Amino acid sequence: MFEAFGISTLVVAVGEIGDKTQLLALLLACRFRKPVPILLGILAATIANHAVAGFFGAWIRGQFTPDTLRWLVGVTFLAIAAWALVPDKLEDEAPKPVGRYGVFLLTFVAFFLAEIGDKTQLATVALAARFDSLLAVVCGTTLGMMIADAPAVLLAERLTQKLSFKLIRYLAAGLFAALGIAALLSTAF
Numbered sequence: 001m002f003e004a005f006g007i008s009t010l011v012v013a014v015g016e017i018g019d020k021t022q023l024l025a026l027l028l029a030c031r032f033r034k035p036v037p038i039l040l041g042i043l044a045a046t047i048a049n050h051a052v053a054g055f056f057g058a059w060i061r062g063q064f065t066p067d068t069l070r071w072l073v074g075v076t077f078l079a080i081a082a083w084a085l086v087p088d089k090l091e092d093e094a095p096k097p098v099g100r101y102g103v104f105l106l107t108f109v110a111f112f113l114a115e116i117g118d119k120t121q122l123a124t125v126a127l128a129a130r131f132d133s134l135l136a137v138v139c140g141t142t143l144g145m146m147i148a149d150a151p152a153v154l155l156a157e158r159l160t161q162k163l164s165f166k167l168i169r170y171l172a173a174g175l176f177a178a179l180g181i182a183a184l185l186s187t188a189f
Contacts, residue, residue, distance in 0.1 A: 004131035008140025009147070011127065012120045016148035021114045023175055025149040028110070029156030034103045038153050039146075041107025046145045048108075049115040050138045054128035074184035081177035085170070120145060 016022055021042075028038050115121045124141045131137055 001133045001136045004127070004133045004136035005140040005143075008124070008127050008131075008137045009144040011123050012141040012144025013147040014144075015120050015123055016145055019118065019120065019148075020175075020179060021111060021118060021120070021145075022149050022152050024110060024114055025152040026156045028103075028107055029153040032103045035153050037104035038107045039150055041104045042111050042149050042153070043142070043146060044104075045108045045111035045115065046142045047138065049112050049121060050124045050141045050145075053121045053124040054134045054138050071184065074180045074182075078177060078180035078184075081173045081175075081180060085173045 025038065025042060029035060032038065120141065124137065127137045127141065128134055
């Protein structure tokens, strides 16, 4: 059980560095400047997503051919890159409130969907297949995700005074476009 927890934590913490969901954490933190609901949304989404990955991992892997999955991921990244280039009306204003559960719910949904087919979700599937303790795997992968994403959220909160959201939007679009192109050109998916 401890081996499953430790390996799961390490694999996901390292695998999440520079991942699209870490970039999403940074974007949400810069946009809304509310680290607590963002961190709670990431935590809840990761628990839900990685639990699904553990229970249904074999089913998920069998649904798409690697080539089909590569195209779906590549096109999705390119679409997200294009979306990130669309200027936000609120860039020059302070963020408007999104309701009591708004930032939390937005983060939860965005992270849950972004993790579908992601390398950390696939790692969770593989780890759940390798180890008998589903609870240890899901707790470990969730902790690994938080180890990688919490600093992005907390640093973004401090940097929002020095960085413009417009610059972050362009950087994010470039990174998502690079990920999309890399996925489309990859032969090992």
